[in-house]
Amino acid sequence: MLPYNPATIKHDYIRERCCCPTFLIALGGPWLGVLGAVLTHKCIIQRLIDLVWLGVSTSFEEQRCLRVSKLFHCLARALCRLRDWYHTELPTFPLTATPSHPRFFPSVTSYFGASGEVLFRYVRPLKRYNACVVFLAEIVQPSKYNGQLIVVKFAARYCAEAHELLALADMAPKLLHCGQALPGRTGLLLVAMEYLSGVTAHCLTLEEWRSYDINSNVRKIVNVLHNKGFVFGDLRPQNLMYVNGSFKLIDFDWAGKEGEPRYPPFVSTGIHCPPGVRPCALITREHDMECLRRLG
Template identity: 70%
Template structure:
């Protein structure tokens, strides 16, 4: 195994090979390919077993990924545990989805509420049972595929020009949407053709192998490497919104999960997170959603429900706004179709613990010496909403990274996504050894200023929350962290979230690691969503100004 890090290699496994230290002879080839991984040379991981093998074959052939060995991954046991947990949750999601109620049944209000209270089957769509709340938030779908980011950028772009020929098509659709139909099938029949026209694609009713069927699935993209196709857009209709005690956006979500879980879609599902657009139509209302399948189904409303009907004779400007929505969606569907045809991996990745489905699709950031390319290793939190990842700098697709202090191949880094970040405070403390080195902070996706990618040094240590009471006392947490806070306050900066998970203890010194809330005193505010499970200092309220007094009270509590 002399291949360079970052490369793939075909590896041969003899069927008689030993596969477990506990397995007595004679040895048999394992059903679970992960059992082999422990016996591979260091710095490799098994990605997949090559297909089209017969029982008579003397050897199995597998795809091996060559990891960088220039720096060992810190917490490798934890990394393996986290990835194994994600894979197990994913397997449960697929298995449960195949045997669950049909999308039309499970999306009914009572069934949906029960589903969202069930850890094994809940959707990550933001909805939860009020009697048994679970965290159903998740990272934004746009970090998993650029088509979602393009859609959101387009609908927010005031300079985007809509083709003139599209506007009368949308006007026709609005007129038809205003009608009150006697049945759901009638509404779907009347609207389907005009909707296909405004989206410049063909959406047709397709039945899954288990007999379930979204009202319309579209853009069956023929994957160029095989004859396999992927339905990358799903429509759901309700004759009137809320009819049948069902939210049409929820039914579309379950239709997506059911479709991708079925065996006929294994080919695609083993290679990616199945990015899909959902178009929900309830009476004269329409909404667009984005969905991916990571360890669970993540579904997010990309638009509010838009009124598609006509109310007055003075609807020209709203017609133009709707035209922009449909044009943006058509462009995004074209981008997604292109992605499936050109960027889908050529081999299955289902046997890889660190499957790309678990991580964002963004794998580089700019630096003064050129783009830095990295690969994700694991999430840094065991939480559905985790947006921080341990990553490793790798060889880029175009050139080797030039060695430097901040972008050496094999270096461990933290990649984080945020809506806001105080670069000034982070760099101030990093220069004084009071924070990790900051390598990059900028837009995660083109034309999407509200989503930031932050790359920073990985600190191999523990958070203060991991220290015992005696350790905290001997390390003088309060006085040492107080020195860091004094530097911020002396520069008219406030931190805001001075809790133990945001303070690292590394080689005898303390460092702050989270600057999402940090900012100028008198300007920085708490986010509108504050955890109710945390005992905040007096005066801390959603969207309230962050004060020095708040920082000092949280500092006092560290003692």
């Protein structure tokens, strides 16, 4: 048994009330980095700015000095607000709480739908790995939708047009919202859609895979996209849902009008990728058809 440590007891008091938001200031020679950290069931650290050079090399540095000054001013204000927040009365919950507690999920809990603001509560992550950005949630407000299950995901890019096209054909879950996760701030997108009670195709047995004629069914979905000029780019069993006897496509992060979307810079180019797939390459319908062929 560990010896009694007053400092540990003090830290537990804080951890029982929040996820311990922290600024991390990194210095390496003339370079400055600012990172943010929180504690959920693990420690999460994210870079908040690119490395900033603090040195002076010429007399033409006025604008850069102003930018650095603004950075320090914003950081000072943020640290003051964080200190004041720690001094407020925070709610208490046991450290053994289940992962349904809000501290284990993103802080964004609402979006603006067609009829106004929708408030939701996270239930659980939909995938088991630590980097999961897709969650099962339930609507809290408006009251007429209270308890309705939805899927909430966060993405850097998303083709709502392709998703809505297939949703209208009952080939994808109904899209409820796609917009900035934080209104007024560009960057991360929040995507909300109906929850489908089914399984992804990679969970099907070999017998089910053969009997459901996956290739023929999925070909119909791909043809709808291609006929409207869209490409998908990520046609894998993990992105196919089997629901009540039919298949639906999910995950439209890479989709878009043919000739526009490109593969991410860090896309895997393993042996399962079609020829021509490489980082930042254009996504083509030929790639989609090759992925479809490989579904068997």
